[in-house]
Amino acid sequence: MKRGLLLAGLLTLFLSAPALAHFQMLYTPQSALEHGGEMSLKLVFTHPFDGDHIMDMDPVQEFYVVHQRGEEGEPQKIDLKEYLSEITWNGLDDAEGKAFEANLPARVVRSMGDYVFVLVPTPYYEKADEGYIQQFTKMIVNVGGMPGNWNEPLGLPAEIVPMNKPYANWTGGVFTGVVMSNGEPVPNIEVEVEYLNVDVDMAANAFVGEPKIEAPHPAFETMSVMANDKGEFTIGLPKAGWWGIAVPDVVELEHDGKELVQEAVLWIQVTDIP
Amino acid sequence: MLRRGLILFVLAAFLSVPGLVAAHTPLFACFDNADGTIYCEGGFSDGSTAAGIPIIVTDGAGEVIKTLELSRNSDIEFDKPEGEFSVLFDGGEGHDILIPGSQIFE
Numbered sequence: 001m002k003r004g005l006l007l008a009g010l011l012t013l014f015l016s017a018p019a020l021a022h023f024q025m026l027y028t029p030q031s032a033l034e035h036g037g038e039m040s041l042k043l044v045f046t047h048p049f050d051g052d053h054i055m056d057m058d059p060v061q062e063f064y065v066v067h068q069r070g071e072e073g074e075p076q077k078i079d080l081k082e083y084l085s086e087i088t089w090n091g092l093d094d095a096e097g098k099a100f101e102a103n104l105p106a107r108v109v110r111s112m113g114d115y116v117f118v119l120v121p122t123p124y125y126e127k128a129d130e131g132y133i134q135q136f137t138k139m140i141v142n143v144g145g146m147p148g149n150w151n152e153p154l155g156l157p158a159e160i161v162p163m164n165k166p167y168a169n170w171t172g173g174v175f176t177g178v179v180m181s182n183g184e185p186v187p188n189i190e191v192e193v194e195y196l197n198v199d200v201d202m203a204a205n206a207f208v209g210e211p212k213i214e215a216p217h218p219a220f221e222t223m224s225v226m227a228n229d230k231g232e233f234t235i236g237l238p239k240a241g242w243w244g245i246a247v248p249d250v251v252e253l254e255h256d257g258k259e260l261v262q263e264a265v266l267w268i269q270v271t272d273i274p
Numbered sequence: 275m276l277r278r279g280l281i282l283f284v285l286a287a288f289l290s291v292p293g294l295v296a297a298h299t300p301l302f303a304c305f306d307n308a309d310g311t312i313y314c315e316g317g318f319s320d321g322s323t324a325a326g327i328p329i330i331v332t333d334g335a336g337e338v339i340k341t342l343e344l345s346r347n348s349d350i351e352f353d354k355p356e357g358e359f360s361v362l363f364d365g366g367e368g369h370d371i372l373i374p375g376s377q378i379f380e
Contacts, residue, residue: 035303069315069317069348070317070318070321070322070323070324070348071320071321071322071323072321072322072323072348073347073348074347106380110305111303111315112301112303112315112317144301144303145299145301145319146301146317146318146319146321147319147320147321148321
């Protein structure tokens, strides 16, 4: 009887592990751009290490960019919802789900400086947890090398504020950020890190090819690090590509009579030294 | 006395030319607004302002058409010249950037 309980407990732990690895993606192929111009972004709710789970997204609540050119530039917020259209995203192993794309005209990302893209999705109902997840997601693009507001908090309910330029990281470097909620640091909270382990075909709206890395153990798929008492955390960057950083359960609320956890996601891009 | 004066002079000279030791790169971009005007913006890789930097517009023969300067927002808009032209960000020695009109897109 005792052994049965133990097995059931272990099985529950094992089965619940994948639910921790939900990452709201906000993807574009290149975050450090020499020149501005037309830009396409994909909004996909997935497991980036596996690429074989695509969760259906509902119409997004908010999608905007905050642009700033230079330290003394005035930050400018541009609503981007008008550029969104629904797509079907194809994952590996025949997975598919409802996602969105945004095709931005050249005038939106024309000027030099930083562009902090922000996505606030509609809360996603996770059956396994009988509750909702809402991931406030940021991805930062730079045009022309002129910095701007890459490290400015936006006052989101759940937010990761970078302490390194998220678009200028060499392979082998480290990345440091601060977990914040409504502009205040969140101390001693767990941070999850996942590598986008699949290639993206922008035209086909799909993850393609084989996974780049085979993890030797599930703990290497979604890695964990604890933020310190100031909400700061540091991670290593061992491989070029996109890395997703997520902070689960920053805020706990109620939505439609169920628990709603508000989480923070930040995407950073890592580049090999030529 | 002479030595103290020399030290003060060297210190003052060092402090008065921070640009020489700052690790920044000039940045400059121009766009054709497609309405007969050109928009240019400048700055530095450390995020510092380029307000007041001279902008020199020359024709195909290198003759100066107009001399302008970047605004408080480190940008400027001017009428697009007829024919060939170039726009120079005149940030001083080692900080000049020349953009030919043929490389200015919408």
